[in-house]
Amino acid sequence: MIRTSLCDLCGIRYPIFQGGMAHVSDARLAAAVTNAGGLGIISAMSRDGAYVREQIRLARTLTAGPVGVNVMLMSPYVGEVAAVIAEEKAEVVTTGAGDPSAYVNLWKTAGCRVIPVVPSAALAKRMERAGADSVIAEGGESGGHIGELATMPLVPQVTDAVSIPVLAAGGIGDGRGVAAAFMLGASGVQLGTRFLAAEECGIHPHYKELVLKASDTSTIVTGRRLGHPVRSLKTPYSRNYAKLEYTDISAEELEALGVGSLRKAAVDGDEKEGCYIAGQIAGMVNRVQTAAEIIEEIMAETEQVLRNAVNFLV
Numbered sequence: 378m379i380r381t382s383l384c385d386l387c388g389i390r391y392p393i394f395q396g397g398m399a400h401v402s403d404a405r406l407a408a409a410v411t412n413a414g415g416l417g418i419i420s421a422m423s424r425d426g427a428y429v430r431e432q433i434r435l436a437r438t439l440t441a442g443p444v445g446v447n448v449m450l451m452s453p454y455v456g457e458v459a460a461v462i463a464e465e466k467a468e469v470v471t472t473g474a475g476d477p478s479a480y481v482n483l484w485k486t487a488g489c490r491v492i493p494v495v496p497s498a499a500l501a502k503r504m505e506r507a508g509a510d511s512v513i514a515e516g517g518e519s520g521g522h523i524g525e526l527a528t529m530p531l532v533p534q535v536t537d538a539v540s541i542p543v544l545a546a547g548g549i550g551d552g553r554g555v556a557a558a559f560m561l562g563a564s565g566v567q568l569g570t571r572f573l574a575a576e577e578c579g580i581h582p583h584y585k586e587l588v589l590k591a592s593d594t595s596t597i598v599t600g601r602r603l604g605h606p607v608r609s610l611k612t613p614y615s616r617n618y619a620k621l622e623y624t625d626i627s628a629e630e631l632e633a634l635g636v637g638s639l640r641k642a643a644v645d646g647d648e649k650e651g652c653y654i655a656g657q658i659a660g661m662v663n664r665v666q667t668a669a670e671i672i673e674e675i676m677a678e679t680e681q682v683l684r685n686a687v688n689f690l691v
Contacts, residue, residue, distance in 0.1 A: 379679060383542050383565035386510060387469055387490055388443050390414035391676050392565030393555075394513070394544060395572050395668075397421075397447020397471055398521065398654060400643035401580055404432045406668070408439035409577035413669035418445035418471060426457035433465045443468035450475025463487035471513060471567075474522060476500075478507040485510075494546070494567075496524025496531070498538040511542040513567050518548030520570050520608050520656035523598065529561070536562030550658030552678020559683070570656040571675075575668045581646030584653055587612070591659035603631055610653040614638065618652075 383392040393415035395402065399422040407417030417440070419432045429446060436444045446467045448458055451474045459480040462470055470477075470484050473494045484491050485508055494513040495501045501512045514535040516528025524531075528547040536543045545558035546567035558566050572578055573588045587610050597615050600607045602622045609615050618634060635652065642651030666674070 379676060379683075381542070381559075381564040383511065383544065386542060387416055387445075389416050391672055392544075393672055393675065394418060394445070394471070394565065394567040396519075396546065396567050396569030397445075397473070398569050398573075399423075399449075399639045401573065401578060401654075402447065403579060404435035404439065405579060406572065406575060406577050407444060408436045409575065409668040410572065410672070411436075411440045411442040411444065413667075413672045415668075415672050416443060416445050416469060417668075418447050418469070420447045420449075421452065421454075421458050422449060423452040423454065424458075425454045426461040429458050430461045430465060433462075433467055445469035445471060447471045447473065448477070448480075449473055450477055455480075459483060462489065476503070476507075477509075478503075481508045492544070495535065496526060498531075498534045501535045501539050501543070505539045505541050509541060511544065511564075512539065513544040513546050514563070515567070516545075516547030517608070518657040519546055520596070520654040520659075523547075523606050523608050528558075532558065532561040532563055548657055550656075550661040552675050552680070552682050554658070555675060555679040556682040556686070559679075568675075569654075570658050571662055571671060572668065573655065574662045574665050575671060576665055577668050580643045583646035583648070584643055585665065587653055588655055588659050588662050589664070591655065591662070593657070593660040595659055596655060596657055600631075600635075603628060607635075607652070607654070608656060610655045610659065612648045612651070612653055614642075614648060614650055614652060 381392045391414040395410040397418045397420040402420040410417035469490045490510045492511045493504045514532045517523040532545045542564035544565045545563035599618045638652035641647040642653040
């Protein structure tokens with residue numbers, strides 16, 4: 378059995394987080410992942426405090442284990458959501474799209490573990506100084522908003538830069554990826570795309586179908602012109618967006634094209650106007666499984682890979 382410092386920090390059996398994905402990571406998926414031994418995370422998205430409170434309380438009815446919440450710091454409701462998380466005493470808070478320093482003391486006073494997503498060693502060090510309990514080093518292979526560095530060079534530089542536990546994210550879809558993350562110095566991993574094919578994931582069936590049909594070249598990065606690149610599956614929407622970036626269309630018009638696109642994909646299954654977030658490991662996802670089956674399979678693969686590693690020593 379594999380157990381790391383992250384398991385003790387968060388009260389989980391396996392060092393696996395389920396990523397906070399907008400319109401994907403709800404209470405039911407989060408509870409299923411927690412019940413399977415990982416850490417399930419609810420995505421706060423750009424929703425208000427009432428929504429987040431409702432989701433946390435629903436998750437509490439579905440699992441006796443820890444519950445995490447992912448906070449998008451650019452949300453107009455971030456202050457309200459931060460307060461609700463503290464009031465509901467979510468065990469873990471992960472953050473993205475900004476610096477959570479203004480809320481760290483609030484969350485830690487409430488007993489929350491604070492674990493920001495970071496795209497660089499410099500930000501990881503800043504988060505450690507701010508009081509973060511751990512950080513998630515996310516490489517550009519991941520789905521959604523991405524940084525410049527890939528996971529392979531990012532994770533060891535982050536683990537060298539901080540003394541707190543580090544999770545690796547981006548480009549990890551099976552036990553081989555988890556074992557590699559451990560060898561890079563990580564204490565755990567965060568997976569997003571693999572859980573899109575979980576039975577408990579409530580996305581539109583067409584979204585799951587696109588993930589299951591994906592190959593190694595099925596993702597595309599758009600939004601570089603706007604300064605916030607996003608990785609998603611190649612669809613009529615994303616291909617059209619990529620073409621428009623190289624025209625004289627204004628930045629404001631480009632931004633407007635993205636409004637509501639995540640919901641149109643996850644909820645409506647609309648390829649023409651929906652952005653189907655997925656990472657580069659989408660081509661490795663080929664069947665629907667329960668969250669428990671996904672986690673058990675990944676951990677069994679990880680143990681086997683690590684045991685076989687001694688065969689390289691002579």
